[in-house]
Amino acid sequence: MTWGTTGVAVRFGVTRALDGVDFSVGPGRVHAVIGGDGSGKSTLLRVLAGVQAVHEGAVQRPPVGHVAFVSSGGGVFPDLTVSENVEFSAQAYGLSNWRERANHLLSRAGLSPFTDRLAGRLSGGQHRKLAGTMALLPAPELIILDEVTTGLDPLSRIEIWRLMADAAAAGTAVVAATAYLDEAERAEAVLLLHQGRVLASGSPPAVIDAIPGSIEDTAEPDDPGRAWRRGRKWRQWRPDAARPGHSRLRLEDAAIIGELSAEQGEQR
Numbered sequence: 001m002t003w004g005t006t007g008v009a010v011r012f013g014v015t016r017a018l019d020g021v022d023f024s025v026g027p028g029r030v031h032a033v034i035g036g037d038g039s040g041k042s043t044l045l046r047v048l049a050g051v052q053a054v055h056e057g058a059v060q061r062p063p064v065g066h067v068a069f070v071s072s073g074g075g076v077f078p079d080l081t082v083s084e085n086v087e088f089s090a091q092a093y094g095l096s097n098w099r100e101r102a103n104h105l106l107s108r109a110g111l112s113p114f115t116d117r118l119a120g121r122l123s124g125g126q127h128r129k130l131a132g133t134m135a136l137l138p139a140p141e142l143i144i145l146d147e148v149t150t151g152l153d154p155l156s157r158i159e160i161w162r163l164m165a166d167a168a169a170a171g172t173a174v175v176a177a178t179a180y181l182d183e184a185e186r187a188e189a190v191l192l193l194h195q196g197r198v199l200a201s202g203s204p205p206a207v208i209d210a211i212p213g214s215i216e217d218t219a220e221p222d223d224p225g226r227a228w229r230r231g232r233k234w235r236q237w238r239p240d241a242a243r244p245g246h247s248r249l250r251l252e253d254a255a256i257i258g259e260l261s262a263e264q265g266e267q268r
Contacts, residue, residue: 001062002026003048003142003173008057010043010196017043019196020057025142025173030164032187033177034255039193041177045069045146048175061142065093068135068143072150076131078120082111085119089134098137105133108163125156132163136172143167145176149183161186181252190251192258199258207254213239215253228256 003025010018018040025031025048033041046052047059049069061067077085086106090098106112109129114122119130128148135143145164149157161183164174168188176187184190185204192200192207200207218236221227226237237257 001141003060003062005044005047005054005060006058008044008047008054008059010040010047010052011055016196018047018054021193021196021198023048023191023198023201025175026189027141027173028168028171029189030168030174030176030187031189031191032184033175033191033193034181034184034251035193035199036259038195040196041193042146043196044191044193045144045175045177048142049144062140065138066141068138068140070128070131070135070143070145070148072147074127074131074148075134076119076127079118081116081118082106082122082130083115085130086134086137089137093138095138101139102133102137105136105163108166109133110159123156125152125159128152128156129160129163132160136163136167139170140172142173142175145174147177147179150179157183181250181255185251192255194259194262197262199262200254204251208249208251211243211249211254211257213237214241214243215249215257226260 004023005021008018008021009016021044023044033044035041043052047054048061049067050061077088080088086102106115109132111126111129111133114126119127122130149160164176168174178184188203190201190204190207191198200210215235215237217233219233221234221236223236227234
C-alpha cells in the first residue's frame with residue numbers, strides 16, 4: 001500500500017503553506033523531506049500524521065494507531081524513567097507481549113544501560129532515541145519524524161537513522177524531515193520543498209542528475225546571484241554550460257540550485 005498526498009494545499013490566512021503537493025510514500029522505504037525555513041516541511045508531515053487539516057487535495061495514510069509521529073520536541077515524559085516511558089507507550093497503544101520488542105529496540109538505541117534513568121536526565125541524543133523507540137514499539141506502518149536529529153552530535157544522528165533503517169527493512173514507511181543534506185542522501189527518495197511547492201523529487205541520484213548546467217569551484221564568483229560559499233571557495237552555477245563527465249555534484253548543490261532557480265523565477 002502506498003501513502004502520501006495528492007494535490008494538497010494548506011493555507012494559514014493568506015499564506016499557502018502547501019500548494020498542490022504530490023508526495024508518494026512506499027512501505028519499506030526511507031523518504032527525506034528537505035527545504036529551507038518556511039518551505040512547508042513541518043506542515044506536510046503534520047498533514048501525513050493526520051494532525052493538520054487540508055484545504056484542497058487528498059491524503060492517504062494508514063488507519064489511526066498505525067501511524068507514529070515524532071516531533072523535534074520528542075513526546076517523552078521527563079518525570080518518568082526510560083522504562084516507564086516505554087511502558088506508557090505500550091499501554092497507550094494497547095499492546096500485549098511487548099517487552100521483548102521493547103528490549104530489542106532499547107538495545108539498538110543504546111539505551112539498555114539507562115532504563116532506570118529519568119528521561120529528563122538523558123542527553124539530547126538519548127532523549128530523541130527514546131522518542132523513536134516509543135514510536136516504533138507498535139511496529140507502525142508509517143513513522144514520521146520532524147527534524148529529530150537537529151542539533152545532535154554526529155554519532156547520535158547516525159544511531160537514529162540506523163533505527164529508522166531497521167524499521168524500513170521490516171516494512172515500515174519512514175518519512176523524515178531533516179536539516180542535514182548528508183542525511184537526506186542516505187534516503188531512498190527525496191522531496192525538495194520551497195515555499196510550499198515541490199521543486200524536485202525522486203532518488204538522490206535522480207535529483208542530482210536533473211541539475212541543469214554545471215558547477216565549478218572558484219576563488220571569486222563572477223555571478224554572485226548564482227554562487228554560494230563552500231569552505232574557503234565559492235561554488236559557481238552556470239545553467240547553460242555543459243557538465244563535465246567527471247563532475248561530482250551533491251544533493252546540497254541540487255537543493256541550492258533549486259531554490260535559486262525558484263527565487264529568480266519569482267523575481268522576473
